[in-house]
Amino acid sequence: MxxxxxxxxxxxxxxxxxxxxxxRVGDKWTVLIIEILDDSPKRFGEIRQAIGGITPKVLxxxxxxxxxxxxxxxxxxxxxxxxxxxxxxxxxxxxxxxVTALRRWAERNVAELIDNRDxxxxxxxxxxx
Amino acid sequence: MxxxxxxxxxxxxxxxxxxxxxxRVGDKWTVLIIEILDDSPKRFGEIRQAIGGITPKVLxxxxxxxxxxxxxxxxxxxxxxxxxxxxxxxxxxxxxxxVTALRRWAERNVAELIDNRDxxxxxxxxxxx
DNA sequence: CAGTATCCGTTCCGATACTG
DNA sequence: CAGTATCGGAACGGATACTG
Numbered sequence: 001m002x003x004x005x006x007x008x009x010x011x012x013x014x015x016x017x018x019x020x021x022x023x024r025v026g027d028k029w030t031v032l033i034i035e036i037l038d039d040s041p042k043r044f045g046e047i048r049q050a051i052g053g054i055t056p057k058v059l060x061x062x063x064x065x066x067x068x069x070x071x072x073x074x075x076x077x078x079x080x081x082x083x084x085x086x087x088x089x090x091x092x093x094x095x096x097x098x099v100t101a102l103r104r105w106a107e108r109n110v111a112e113l114i115d116n117r118d119x120x121x122x123x124x125x126x127x128x129x
Numbered sequence: 130m131x132x133x134x135x136x137x138x139x140x141x142x143x144x145x146x147x148x149x150x151x152x153r154v155g156d157k158w159t160v161l162i163i164e165i166l167d168d169s170p171k172r173f174g175e176i177r178q179a180i181g182g183i184t185p186k187v188l189x190x191x192x193x194x195x196x197x198x199x200x201x202x203x204x205x206x207x208x209x210x211x212x213x214x215x216x217x218x219x220x221x222x223x224x225x226x227x228v229t230a231l232r233r234w235a236e237r238n239v240a241e242l243i244d245n246r247d248x249x250x251x252x253x254x255x256x257x258x
Numbered sequence: 259c260a261g262t263a264t265c266c267g268t269t270c271c272g273a274t275a276c277t278g
Numbered sequence: 279c280a281g282t283a284t285c286g287g288a289a290c291g292g293a294t295a296c297t298g
Binding site: 071 | 146149150152156157160196197199200220224226227228230232233234235239242243244245246
């Protein structure tokens, strides 16, 4: 099937590629990177420092995916030592709004959710005995 | 926006708001279930039919997680044959807005993203030779 | 009808070490 | 500096068959 720019997905269709986007957003580091790239371009090392705890291998593969999807651009300056800058594309920037909305929701409600989860864990625990 | 400063330390924290919510939203079926439960309570089989392609085992475990997080309630009527209804809690309903925004972004932009991805694959392919 | 019980392949992602 | 190369554990989720 030839997918055109005018084609709209239907997330309820099991065959729908829309799910690739949900997979993307659900990726462990994607959203962090998108928020870090917010305004200005960032170098590989800057992103790595900003996130903390991500290994170069994983950062590389995550950035590759983002570039492949057209959410991020990679610019390599032919210098020694090497300098590479990553920045958001328009598409990537357009993803920020929904992602930020989600984060806001998280900040407001995560306490309650964690509370529920802990309480449920206790119930399950009591059930087990 | 001062996100990054407070973010850096939280990235390792499993209870970091963004992390918890994104894990949940990034789950393969969560978003679809939340949208399906929209208006009225739904039975196990109804949800299964509506989604299509989900196995009972996976649906069960996903629903369990949603119940544990207090996003969904499970009501079992003591009948034979059994009848069980799932519905959104207030917390679950409040998650709909941001999640729907995300899904709509996905549906609007998946074509471009897939297009980018295909084009990138061709470039990589050419590169390899 | 609404789940359980097993088995199992894939994918993700971290640790560690190395390189142009 | 900006990556690569390898290895391995663990979690996710699908296939299939069974049950109260």
